[in-house]
Amino acid sequence: MGxxxxxxxxxxxxxxxxxxxxxxxxxxxxxxxxxLGFAAYAYGPSMIPTLHPSGNVLLAERISTRSQKPSRGxxxxxxxxxxxxxxxxxxxxGIEGDRISVVADPEKNVQSKTFxxxxxxxxxxxxxxxxxxxxxxxxxxxxxxIQGRVxxxx
Numbered sequence: 001m002g003x004x005x006x007x008x009x010x011x012x013x014x015x016x017x018x019x020x021x022x023x024x025x026x027x028x029x030x031x032x033x034x035x036l037g038f039a040a041y042a043y044g045p046s047m048i049p050t051l052h053p054s055g056n057v058l059l060a061e062r063i064s065t066r067s068q069k070p071s072r073g074x075x076x077x078x079x080x081x082x083x084x085x086x087x088x089x090x091x092x093x094g095i096e097g098d099r100i101s102v103v104a105d106p107e108k109n110v111q112s113k114t115f116x117x118x119x120x121x122x123x124x125x126x127x128x129x130x131x132x133x134x135x136x137x138x139x140x141x142x143x144x145x146i147q148g149r150v151x152x153x154x
Contacts, residue, residue: 037061040077042089046126060148075150094123
């Protein structure tokens, strides 16, 4: 009987150690991905030639998006205002106060509308403008929808 209870004592201690280890890993991953940075997968033609249409793994950071405003030229991962489960990757073209002219027909260079980017928003577009759903479709993006700024392509 003594060896049986000894076995269960050892097994329960090992289970507790394993559980604590798993909890530490979970906490580390949670803090890292929610507050520091994350990997994002980019696919589709909207960011050609910067990103390959068959897919790129990108490393994005969250710190600067919480502490400072995005800059023109930044590539950002955002939560889609149309489909919140999607995270498109676009380039910041305009910041608050900028006037953005949207071209109705790029072939004829006909301008259709001019927008002023409101305070607390950015204007984002794909690099391949002929095949991109971006601010020309859904308007300026509030800072709160920006999930991270792309640092590098892996």
